[in-house]
Structure formats: structure tokens, C-alpha cells
Amino acid sequence: MARTMWDSSVGKKTVMAVSGVIMLLYLVAHVIGNLKIFFGAEEFNRYGHWLRTVGEPFMHYEWTLWLVRIVLLVAVVAHATSAYQLSRRDIKARPSKYVHKKPRASYATRTMRWGGVILGLFIVWHVLDLTTGTVHPGGFQEGHPYQNVVDTFSTWYGNVVYIAAMLALGLHIRHGFWSAAQTLGVGSRTRDRALKTIANVLALLLTAGFIAVPVGVMTGVVS
Amino acid sequence: MKLTLRVWRQKNADAEGAMSTYEVDDISPDMSFLEMLDVLNEQLILSGEEPVAFDHDCREGICGACSLVINGDAHGPERTTTCQLHMRSFQDGDTIDIEPWRASAFPVIKDLVVDRSAFDRIIQAGGYITAPTGSAPEAHATPVPKADADFAFEHAECIGCGACVAACPNGAAMLFTSAKVNHLNVLPQGAPERETRVLDMVAQMDAEGFGGCTLTGECATACPKGIPLMSITSMNKEWLRATRKAGKR
Incomplete structure (x- = not known):
């Protein structure tokens, strides 16, 4: 069954849809966590520490966190690999363009591929910046996420990269969520409006929620 | 109606194709798009040129044989088949681009005819x-x-x-x-x-x-x-x- 899935274009789209939904659910939890930064350093840092102790005493320190990280890594790799392979197939299936060109599809739909590449690069930077601290501006302090976030968004490029990526994320979710519903066969004529609304609301709330943090640092609300 | 047509011409499956420009005159707005192409082909035959090859059969919108991309739209600007598209959908003096279906699974056989x-x-x-x-x-x-x-x-x-x-x-x-x-x-x-x-x-x-x-x-x-x-x-x-x-x- 796994073989049939991966070998078929429809099956590969299913892999994309499922991995996309997993990442989307994670993002909802992520944005809720991020917003705690507006309640002060103490609450935000405590939340950061709690993430490592989730599931104790059943789970050892950081086990749950690593479990989530592994699931996310698998989701990202599956999503990107299927996207790459499907895109290759699509480009091969339409080698010659029409001489008479027309603007096609919505902006969100047309930017899925490059938007996805931008998001992939962003994730690498984001992890190196705020998880490992490798490319963090100003001394990265383990266990002090509040200060680390403030440091990142005190640089102009930190703000630009982050905000650009979050706009790309909004567009990606807007088309991606609704598409995933069609791929998984849960879309229908009666549900179409609801699905499109949920996609737009999710895209808007996630983008606004994530962008609130750098805007907060820039305006001095978070410092 | 007087029209300028830019039509995809390709000798055979292996040949390189290109857009060729033709002028047609005295086109009635009541003609179907395919009838307009018939006029063009008669003109080409009279001048000793190879007529444009295009697929068509019933001309009633039910067989699925006709297949033209007109100004970038499959079957043209109306939501119907090319044979049921009429010249009243265009303006006098228009330039119309006519291309074959484009897909690697639909290779061009000749001009506007593809293998489906x-x-x-x-x-x-x-x-x-x-x-x-x-x-x-x-x-x-x-x-x-x-x-x-x-x-x-x-x-x-x-x-x-x-x-x-x-x-x-x-x-x-x-x-x-x-x-x-x-x-x-x-x-x-x-x-x-x-x-x-x-x-x-x-x-x-x-x-x-x-x-x-x-x-x-x-x-x-x-x-x-x-x-x-x-x-x-x-x-x-x-x-x-x-x-x-x-x-x-």
C-alpha cells in the first residue's frame, strides 16, 4: 500500500496533504506559544522550559520535545520530497508554453512552489537562529528565549526575513489547506465555502500572530 | 469582419513549429470559428499554400474532436467547444492567436492537430x-x-x-x-x-x-x-x- 501511494501522483499528493496538515497543526500550537511573549520575560521563559518537561514523569526531560521534532522533520522532508517530485512531473508534462500568455490562477496558487522553497530556507535559518543559536546575533543564551527573540528582532534583517517568510506562509496556507481537503477527498460542494473560509482565517490568524512578535519588538512593546 | 490570424504551423511531429500570420476578410459574425478557418483554408488552397490542419467532426459541440487554444483559452473565450464558438465573440480588426493543445502527453501531429x-x-x-x-x-x-x-x-x-x-x-x-x-x-x-x-x-x-x-x-x-x-x-x-x-x- 505504501508503494502504491508513493508511486502514484494522487498518492504523493496525499503525502503532501497529510504532512502539510501535521505542520499546520504544529503552527497553531507554535503561534499560541509565541504570543506569551507579550506577558513578560518570566512567563515566556517559563513556557519555554515547560516545553522540555511536557509529559513528565511518564516522559523523560525533553523526550516529548524530541518526539515532536522528529515528527516535524519527517513531515518537512516528506512534504518537500513529494513537492519536488510532483513539480518535476508537472513541468515535464507541459514542456512548451503557449505563445498567447494569460494571467492564470490566484497569486497564492501560483506562488506555492517558490513560496515553499522560501519557507524551507526560512525554517533552516529559524532553527539555526533560535534553536541552536548558530547564526544568532549577539550571544545566544540557552534557556532565555525571551532575550534571544528580542536580539533577533533588533536586527533589520531578522525582521525582514521573518516577516517576508510569514507572508509567504499565509499565502501557502491559503491555497494549501483548501487543496489538502480536496486531495484527501473531504471537500464537497456544500463544504466548499466553509473550507475556503477556514483556509483564509487560518492564513490570516497565523500570519498576524507570528508577525505580532517582531512588530512588538520593533515598537518596544517587547524589550 | 477583417481579422488577423496568428496560427501555429508545424509540418509534422518532428518538425519545429512557429506562428504564421494570415489575413482574412469578409468574415460574417454568424460564422462559427471553424467556418472562419474553412475560409482561411480555401484562401490558402487558392494561393497554392498548404491548408491549416485542425481537428473537427460533428460541429455540434458533442463529439469532442475540435481542439484549439484561442487567445490563450482552450476552446476560446466562450464556455463551449470551438465549433460552437461564433465570430460574434470577436471584434472587427482583432488579431487572434490559434495554437494546438499543449501537453507532452498530447504530441502535435501537424499544425493544430494533436494525438489524444x-x-x-x-x-x-x-x-x-x-x-x-x-x-x-x-x-x-x-x-x-x-x-x-x-x-x-x-x-x-x-x-x-x-x-x-x-x-x-x-x-x-x-x-x-x-x-x-x-x-x-x-x-x-x-x-x-x-x-x-x-x-x-x-x-x-x-x-x-x-x-x-x-x-x-x-x-x-x-x-x-x-x-x-x-x-x-x-x-x-x-x-x-x-x-x-x-x-x-
Whole structure:
């Protein structure tokens, strides 16, 4: 069954849809966590520490966190690999363009591929910046996420990269969520409006929620 | 009407093609698009040139033979087949671009004619039912709920012209394949092959080199028969169901 899935274009789209939904659910939890930064350093840092102790005493320190990280890594790799392979197939299936060109599809739909590449690069930077601290501006302090976030968004490029990526994320979710519903066969004529609304609301709330943090640092609300 | 036509000319499958420009005059707004091309071809024949090759058959909008991309739209600006498109949809003095369907699974044979036999092979893979031969069965022998009959009929309207493939930026045949799968899968007559039909037809669609669906909706916009985009959703559902069932066996 796994073989049939991966070998078929429809099956590969299913892999994309499922991995996309997993990442989307994670993002909802992520944005809720991020917003705690507006309640002060103490609450935000405590939340950061709690993430490592989730599931104790059943789970050892950081086990749950690593479990989530592994699931996310698998989701990202599956999503990107299927996207790459499907895109290759699509480009091969339409080698010659029409001489008479027309603007096609919505902006969100047309930017899925490059938007996805931008998001992939962003994730690498984001992890190196705020998880490992490798490319963090100003001394990265383990266990002090509040200060680390403030440091990142005190640089102009930190703000630009982050905000650009979050706009790309909004567009990606807007088309991606609704598409995933069609791929998984849960879309229908009666549900179409609801699905499109949920996609737009999710895209808007996630983008606004994530962008609130750098805007907060820039305006001095978070410092 | 006086028109400038820019038409894709390609000697054969292996030749390099290019757009050629022609002028046509005295075109009546009541002519169909194909009649306008007939006028062009008569003109070309009289001047000793090779006429433009294009597919056409019934000219009634029901056979699916005609296949032109007109000003970037499959079947042109109206939601109908090229043969049912009339010159009143254009203005005097217009320049009209006429190109063949573009997809690697639909190679150009000559000028505006493409080879659509990939569709036939998708049908051969599962677009049939195991009907007993002999005299016609009693009409009420197999009851079909009204909603299912409507659903089947909506999809049975597909004439297999390939406009969906031509319009799709990925050259995907998802709308065609889903119309054919849904049409038979919802009916009791199609039930015995319900799983193999969708699995085999999708596999053949992939094997023919069609692209995948990115839900741009271009196919459903171009479809002269109004096959809805949700048709693809229904096929995805059938495919996943069949894959799960095949996995259990």
C-alpha cells in the first residue's frame, strides 16, 4: 500500500496533504506559544522550559520535545520530497508554453512552489537562529528565549526575513489547506465555502500572530 | 469582419513549429470559428499554400474532436467547444492567436492537430463496465437513486476533448479521468470494478506522462461541458478508498 501511494501522483499528493496538515497543526500550537511573549520575560521563559518537561514523569526531560521534532522533520522532508517530485512531473508534462500568455490562477496558487522553497530556507535559518543559536546575533543564551527573540528582532534583517517568510506562509496556507481537503477527498460542494473560509482565517490568524512578535519588538512593546 | 490570424504551423511531429500570420476578410459574425478557418483554408488552397490542419467532426459541440487554444483559452473565450464558438465573440480588426493543445502527453501531429490517444488508453484501463451482452435489460431491473443518477450524468457529459489538459499549467488529465471514474463508480452497473477502475485509470494517467493536480481550477473553467472541479475531489476519495481496500487484501 505504501508503494502504491508513493508511486502514484494522487498518492504523493496525499503525502503532501497529510504532512502539510501535521505542520499546520504544529503552527497553531507554535503561534499560541509565541504570543506569551507579550506577558513578560518570566512567563515566556517559563513556557519555554515547560516545553522540555511536557509529559513528565511518564516522559523523560525533553523526550516529548524530541518526539515532536522528529515528527516535524519527517513531515518537512516528506512534504518537500513529494513537492519536488510532483513539480518535476508537472513541468515535464507541459514542456512548451503557449505563445498567447494569460494571467492564470490566484497569486497564492501560483506562488506555492517558490513560496515553499522560501519557507524551507526560512525554517533552516529559524532553527539555526533560535534553536541552536548558530547564526544568532549577539550571544545566544540557552534557556532565555525571551532575550534571544528580542536580539533577533533588533536586527533589520531578522525582521525582514521573518516577516517576508510569514507572508509567504499565509499565502501557502491559503491555497494549501483548501487543496489538502480536496486531495484527501473531504471537500464537497456544500463544504466548499466553509473550507475556503477556514483556509483564509487560518492564513490570516497565523500570519498576524507570528508577525505580532517582531512588530512588538520593533515598537518596544517587547524589550 | 477583417481579422488577423496568428496560427501555429508545424509540418509534422518532428518538425519545429512557429506562428504564421494570415489575413482574412469578409468574415460574417454568424460564422462559427471553424467556418472562419474553412475560409482561411480555401484562401490558402487558392494561393497554392498548404491548408491549416485542425481537428473537427460533428460541429455540434458533442463529439469532442475540435481542439484549439484561442487567445490563450482552450476552446476560446466562450464556455463551449470551438465549433460552437461564433465570430460574434470577436471584434472587427482583432488579431487572434490559434495554437494546438499543449501537453507532452498530447504530441502535435501537424499544425493544430494533436494525438489524444492517451485518453483512449486511460479509458481502456478501466472506463468500462462488465455488461452482459444480448438483449437490453428491463429498465427498472437495477434501481438507481435520483441523486446518484444526476451525479453520474453530470460526469457522463465529458466529451473527452482534452481542454482540461490544455488549460492545466501542469498538463494534468485529472478532470477527464475523474469525470470518467465518477460517472461509472457511482452507478450499480459500475460497482464490480469500482476499485480496480480508479486505481488502473489513475495509474494509466500517470504512465501517459500527464502532470498532477495543483488545484488551480483552470480545467473546470475551460471545460465546455461544465465538469466541476469537485470531480477531482471525488476521484481522490475513490482512489484513497480503493487503495485502503487493496491494502487489506
